[in-house]
């Protein structure tokens with residue numbers, strides 16, 4: 001099964017989106033990538049002053065919301081919906 005980030009990158013690679021929109025969506029993908037342990041690198045990231053935040057599993061809600069813009073395309077997994 002394709003993961004959301006891989007599927008979304010494929011949607012952005014097929015030139016169906018205007019360049020600036022695709023670039024912005026790729027930037028969001030880069031910010032919200034998997035840290036290798038299954039956690040989003042942006043959402044829930046802890047700082048020294050913020051000890052109460054919990055890590056957020058990937059795909060995070062930001063990527064789920066982004067993918068919803070392409071929900072009518074082949075391969076979209078309804079399980080990714082918010």
Ligand SMILES: [Zn+2]
Nearest residue numbers: 032040043060
């Ligand atoms: Zn995130």
